Amino acid sequence: MRHSHFLVSILLFLLCFSSNQRLNAGNKTQKIVFVGASITYGALIENREQNSYPAQLQKLLGSKFQVFNLGVSSCTMLRRGDYSYWDRPEFQQALSLQPDIVFIDLGGNDSKLINRTHLNEFEQDCRDMVLKFRELPSKPRVILLLPVVSFVQDTTGIWDPVIVNSVIPHTQQVAYEQGVEVINLHSLLINRPELFPDKIHPNKEGATLTAQKIYKYLVQKTDRQFDAFKKLPASAQISSFHGYPCADFIFEGRDCKVVKPKHAAIGQPWIWRARFWGHEPQTEIALLERGFHVVYCDVAEMFGNKEAITIWNHFYALLQQTGLSHKGVLEGMSRGGIYALNWAAENKDKVACVYIDNPLLDLKTWPAGLGRHPVSKDEFEEFKKDYNLKTPEDIANFKGSPMDKVDKIAGGKYNILILSADDDSVLSPEENALLFEKKMKTLNGKVTVIHKPGYDHHPHSLPNPDPIVNFILTSTGYQVPVPEK
Numbered sequence: 403m404r405h406s407h408f409l410v411s412i413l414l415f416l417l418c419f420s421s422n423q424r425l426n427a428g429n430k431t432q433k434i435v436f437v438g439a440s441i442t443y444g445a446l447i448e449n450r451e452q453n454s455y456p457a458q459l460q461k462l463l464g465s466k467f468q469v470f471n472l473g474v475s476s477c478t479m480l481r482r483g484d485y486s487y488w489d490r491p492e493f494q495q496a497l498s499l500q501p502d503i504v505f506i507d508l509g510g511n512d513s514k515l516i517n518r519t520h521l522n523e524f525e526q527d528c529r530d531m532v533l534k535f536r537e538l539p540s541k542p543r544v545i546l547l548l549p550v551v552s553f554v555q556d557t558t559g560i561w562d563p564v565i566v567n568s569v570i571p572h573t574q575q576v577a578y579e580q581g582v583e584v585i586n587l588h589s590l591l592i593n594r595p596e597l598f599p600d601k602i603h604p605n606k607e608g609a610t611l612t613a614q615k616i617y618k619y620l621v622q623k624t625d626r627q628f629d630a631f632k633k634l635p636a637s638a639q640i641s642s643f644h645g646y647p648c649a650d651f652i653f654e655g656r657d658c659k660v661v662k663p664k665h666a667a668i669g670q671p672w673i674w675r676a677r678f679w680g681h682e683p684q685t686e687i688a689l690l691e692r693g694f695h696v697v698y699c700d701v702a703e704m705f706g707n708k709e710a711i712t713i714w715n716h717f718y719a720l721l722q723q724t725g726l727s728h729k730g731v732l733e734g735m736s737r738g739g740i741y742a743l744n745w746a747a748e749n750k751d752k753v754a755c756v757y758i759d760n761p762l763l764d765l766k767t768w769p770a771g772l773g774r775h776p777v778s779k780d781e782f783e784e785f786k787k788d789y790n791l792k793t794p795e796d797i798a799n800f801k802g803s804p805m806d807k808v809d810k811i812a813g814g815k816y817n818i819l820i821l822s823a824d825d826d827s828v829l830s831p832e833e834n835a836l837l838f839e840k841k842m843k844t845l846n847g848k849v850t851v852i853h854k855p856g857y858d859h860h861p862h863s864l865p866n867p868d869p870i871v872n873f874i875l876t877s878t879g880y881q882v883p884v885p886e887k
Contacts, residue, residue, distance in 0.1 A: 434459075434469045435496045435542075437487065437531075438507030441550055442473030446603045453606045458613035462885060463620070472496050479508035481527050482520045488527075500540040505616070506531060507547040507587075509573060510602075513564035515557065521564075524572045532580050545583040545619075546573050550612075551592045553601035560602055574645030583664045584645045585619055585691055587612060589684055593866045618882040624665035624693050630724040634660060644683065646690050653720060654713055659698040660724070661686070667693025671754070671878055672721070673731040676745075677702065677738030682863035685733065685757070688871045692880060695726060703781065705737070705765060706744035707788045707802065714745050718752060729754040731874055735862045736829065737762040743804035743811055750814030755877035757870055759821040759862045763834040764805040770797050773833045805838055812847030817877040819870065820851045821863070828859035 436442050436456045444454025451457060456471040463469070472495060477487040487493055487508060496504070511517065512524060528546075535544050548570050552560040570588060577584035590611060591597055597608035604612065631638070631649055638651040648661045659679065672695040673686060679698050686696045699717040704710035722728070731754050734742030739761025746753045767773030769781035791797050804811060811818075822835040829835075835851065842849040852869060864870060875881040 431465075432467045432503065433499055433501045433540075434463075434467055434503045434505070435499055435501040436469070436471050436473060436505045436507060437493070437496050438473040438505070438547075439477040439487070439511050440473065440475035441510065441603055442471060442507045443475050444471070444473070444609065445475050446600060447606050447609060453609060455604075455609040455612040455616070458610055459616055462613060462617040470496070470499060470501070473507070476511055477508065478511045478517055479506075479527055479531065480512050480517055480520050480524060482523065483512060483517045484514070485511070488531075497534065497538065500538055501535075501542045502540060503543045503545065503620075504535045505545050505547055506535075507549070509569040510549040510552065510560050510565060513549075513552070513561050513569055514559055515561075518564060518568075521568050521572070524569065525576055528573060528576045529580060532576060532582055536580075543583065544580075545585060546577050548573055548584065548586045548588045550587050550590070550604060550608075553595050553598050555601075575642065577645035578642035578647065581664070585616065586687055587615070589688070589866050590615055590868075591866070593864070614884045617884060619691060622693060622880070622882055623668040625668050625670070626665050628666040628670060628725060630660055630662055630666075630670070630695060630721075630726060633724040634720075643680075643696070644687050644690075653699065653717060656713060656717075657698075657700040658717065659696075660721075661690065661696040663690045663693045663695065665693060666695065667880060670695065670726045671731070671880060672697055672726045673733055673874070674698070674742075675738075676732065676734040676741040678735050681735060682861060684863050684865070684867040685870045685874075688867050689731075689874065692871075692875065694731075694880075697721060697726075697730070701741065703784045703788075705785050705788050706740040706804075709788075710741065711745055711748055714741075715749070718749070727754070728752065729878075731878065732756045733758070734761055735759040736859070737768075739763050739834075740765065740804060744802070744807070746814060746816070747804065747807040747810040750810070750816070753814055753816045755817040755819070755874060757819045757821075757874060758835075760823050760826050760829060760831075760859050761820065761835055761838075762829050763838045764803045766797065766800055766803065767833045768829055770800075772798070774830045775828070805834075805841070808838065808841040808847070809845060812842050812845040815848065817873070818842070818847070818849045819873045820849065821854060821870070822851055823854045823857035823859060825856060826859045 444450030447453045456469050460469040472492040474490050474492050476485045481488050532544050549565050552562040591608050597604050634649050635651045638649040641648050643661045646661050675698045701710040701713050732742040739758040768775050769778035771777030820835050822831050839849050839851050
């Protein structure tokens, strides 16, 4: 027995070592190059040599790394842009440094009116720049950074709708096709306009948040050998989910998906989207960056009944065959709350934590119409069929909702986060989220509620998902502390 424990310890050591050997290759100083425009350069930041986000990252990483800030104000990714990075001497300098890691932070200036006529060339130019660095003898990691949000209202300038609808999808497509890493900086400051003195450039505090995000990304422990796709059905079709490989397949007659990160975190954590695949995916994208997988098994519209739980049990067994962690994060938006918590109630030892968002937690309030909201006719008929409810008495006495299983759920001892829109006109918080919270706390259940004052049922999630993501990372033990500078 002691011999087997020794072998396990050696295996874990080797996994951790291999995950970070390129980041900390012996005593060799790692060279990190930032290619970018004015935000990278640190425009308008006082003492930018010390306070730009690459400079702040240098302080966080310490002496084992050498960070080169080669940002040039106004530059574009586009070769035919009005001021192309391709033509700047800093580009040749970036290549000549033979870096170990390259961050490419271009695209904001490409959204200007003067450059939009060439946006159909963005993917090719971005792809070519990635290949330029990949062909270097140093074989660097290439990491694409999605542009920071712009709060400018002048449509001829750096225009955020163009960034969101054109630049970001093009960049994500290159990340998918080339298999390179990608970090979303766009959502990071989207709720912090006060950090943009001129509505374009983040101030020192904004640069600090950017540096911290990149630091956490770089130092997280990963298992670069793990590939969950190897154990999925051979018929799986692979496509892009916001720049990440997504396997689509049929399992027990249901549509299923598994999205894998560029590099899985040690321990292979994952989040299970219960319903409404792809809707407000900010949290999943952020977790993919942190090495989580994202999974989905469509059991609509069974309303979390016994058959749905059975199918999910079988899907969970498949996930275990791929090597994913024994415990997963459950995510349920709206009626997805029913699916997530009904499964959790029966599988408490398989749940790491739960995030539910404007959740339906009592099927009698909707679609049955026994609460503040009227009957939802089509869904009500499906609900009755799913649970074999024949009479009004059957419905009145129904006990199959999470609200009826609070004792089981609280007994699971896993953390639950609820996002609750205070003005939800679709699902009454008082009859669902807030009543559930009250019952959970009576039983010492681990529940946290984030209120969204003035919000209706939609939109779900948060533009900047950090509060959700931090809850999940902390609950699962994957939060990375940031050192004092």
